[in-house]
Amino acid sequence: MVAAITGGGVIQAERHYPSGDCHDPESGAHFYYHCHREGGEHGHLHLFLPATPGAALTHLIGISLDARGLPIGLFTLNRWVAEDAWLPAAETIPLLERFAFPVPDRHGSRTPGHPDPLLGRWLTHFLGVYREEIAALLQERDACLERHAPPGDREAALEDRGLEIPSSRPIDWSADLAAIQAEIQGQLQAERRRRQPRVSVIIPVLNEAEAVRRFSPSWQALQASGAEVLLVDGGSTDDTVDRLEQAGLRVIAAPRGRGGQLRRGAERATAEILLFLHADTRLPDGALELVRQGLRGPRCWGRFDVRIDSARCLLAVVSRAINLRSRLSGIATGDQALFMTREAYGRAGGFPDQPLMEDIALSARLRRLSPPVCLRPPVLTSGRRWERHGVWRTIVLMWGLRFAYWLGVPAFTLVRLYR
Secondary structure, rough: OOHHHHOOOOOOOOOOOEEEEOOOOOOOOOOEEEEEEEOEEEEEEEEEEEOOOOOOOEEEEEEEEOOOEEEEEEEEHHHHHHOOOOHHHHHHHHHHHOOOOOOOOOOOOOOOOOOOHHHHHHHHHHHHHOOOHHHHHHHHHHHHHHHHHOOHHHHHHHHOOOOOOOEEEEHHHHHHHHHHHHHHHHHHHHHHHHHHHEEEEEEEEEEHHHHHHHHHHHHHHHOOOOOOEEEEEEEOOHHHHHHHHHHHHHHHEOOOOOHHHHHHHHHOOOOOEEEOOOOEEOOOOHHHHHHHHOOOOOOOOEOOOEEEEEOOHHHHHHHHHHHHHHHHHHOOOOHHHOOEHHHHHHHHOOOOOOOOOOHHHHHHHHHHOOOOOOOHHHHHEEOHHHHHHOHHHHHHHHHHHHHHHOOOHHHHHHHHHHH
């Protein structure tokens, strides 16, 4: 900063630089640096602006700098110190908006007295960042002068040699800059989320009070991230609905039957992307962004790999077999968290209103539109049915049901065997 003001020359204490001030002929803004070297301060920047074109300069604010050139404080001056055209705070504060050092055209020459472009830009934006603090200091300055002035004699206070700095406050530039950067990042992330396609997560439930207890925090997190989360209840007789409502989650009533519940949820969903999730299945971290990325290409639907939540080694083999079968066949099951664009869902006719094999039926129709996006980060699904009924018995049952469905046995008949 000192090098920018002095042009790289030697600087001496109790001098001000540059000797003729830095100024901008368009805005009328002036500033100079006064070197002190007192305590932890190296010196001060003093900023001025005329109230009207051609008028005398009014002191706006002083900025204390340490030996590194970082700002460490703000202060105001009494009139006698700067010998400026003093104005009350109500008239000085609006001048802060006009203080500006436009960056010169890079192909043009800098006018005499015009500062280094980066320094001028920094000062301009510094006033914007600390505008509220500077306005408060100017008001504190006026209040201090009123306290020191004899009744009805402000002039006496303005010339009081014992009152040099009517108001001041320290600042933590590094912390304030970090806070600004964090706020900007937050705004950018919010804007990116706003521009991203929204996702509706549709979850069918029926007497799932225990699943609600376990998984509602993850559903709330999805909702907090901007997803629309819809819990479609098929007539629960336990406290499933009460728990969902207490968790602040949206509940939709539907006739019992997973296919019909999923269909009702899709009808009520408003987002561009639909993700269908079983109540006992947990999505991987970053699932919504993975889905958005997966659907940016030519494919219009997809599913996740699945991992069955169990310590049994055989179920790890079953998980890998399910994922491989899905990749080879292009057919996915509900445990794999099907997702698709709203357009693809409509073109495929949506979920059939049936209690079983609704996922097989829909993915078979979606496969005609495009191959599925197969996301490798796995969803974690409950192994309770596998462990309760036995792994081999469940494998035989599942394959038998699928074969019977392929032969044309109605899903309403098959569901009795499944239960």
